Amino acid sequence: YPANPILTPKDWPYKASAVFNPGAVRFNGNILLLVRVEDREGFSHLTKVQSKDGKTNWEISPEPTLKPEIEKGEEVFGIEDPRIVWVEERQEYIITYVSFFTEVTGEPPGICLATTKDFKTFKRLGRRLLPPNKDASLFPKSFQGKYALIHRPIVDGRADIWVSFSPDLIHFGNHRVLIPARHRSWDCHRVGLGVPPIETSEGWLIIYHGVRVTASGSLYRVGLALLDLEDLRVIRRSREWIFGPEEEYEKVGDVDGIVFPCGAVVDNDEVFIYYGAADSVVGLAIGKLSEILEYLKKGPSC
Ligand code: BMA
Secondary structure (H helix, E strand, O other): OOOOOOEOHHHOOOOOOEEEEEEEEEEOOEEEEEEEEEOOOOOEEEEEEEEOOOOOOOEEOOOOOEOOOOOOOOOOOOOEEEEEEEEHHHOEEEEEEEEEOOOOOOOOEEEEEEEEOOOOOEEEEEEEOOOOEEEEEEOOOOEOOEEEEEEEEEEOOEEOEEEEEEOOOOOOEEEEEEEOOOOOOOOOOEEEEOOOOEEEOOEEEEEEEEEEEEOOEEEEEEEEEEEOOOOOOEEEEEOOOOEOOOOHHHHOOOOOOEEEEEEEEEEOOEEEEEEEEOOOEEEEEEEEHHHHHHHHHHOOEO
16 A cells, blocks of 8 residues: 555554554444554553544544453563454454463463454453464354364474364364465465455465564565365465565564564455554555455465
């Protein structure tokens, strides 16, 4: 989007060090983002912003929307990187985010769930799965009575994308690797879900980030995969990254060389992808769903 970045700390109605990695949904005719806001202590909370066209005139909440619940001993190091899905069968939004499991040695990151109907009141469902884990989202619908959660645990030093299933959003099982980090490729060191799975006529579109660790730090870029609509098997996976840090605000910031999508909104054939750039500001990338699917089907895949 030529007018990027769409949101920066300077736009904020209160003191903010960085604003990035937003979840995104359609809400009441607006596009609503829950933006990760990092304060000057270095801890994050989530703040709601809304816009009619999803590009301009963002109305930023004058105060944090979802704050860490420090009183309960949870979330003392903040909450990060929300992914939001509207779950039609439950008539509520489910938000997946990262907090740190302070009672576990090393205080690793892990996954929390919260629900809301109105983005004013939220119900905390608490922590899920074992840490270390990140980059999680539910699918917006269940599969034969089971919810499916995409997540990214670290297992034996490997950072692959997994899927797990649950009848009740409490107990999870049938864990399996969905999209592994790929040997020697641009996504060789880590992969993680970007935006929540997008249902299309061809399959579930997965937009994920991949990391290569270089001599000057980690490079975060974005790739694609397509999953079977029913059994979630990988049908296609792009060999090449399709979106990476190119512009100044993506290349230079608190953490250089990062594009990190957490939310997307689809309008007919248009996909709006909201991403954190260099862990500092929010960017918007717009694509055509038909072109993305065409590329996935015809382009180099493995
Ligand atoms: C990941 C997450 C993101 C962050 C990214 C790049 O591991 O922690 O919040 O944007 O690293 O620093």
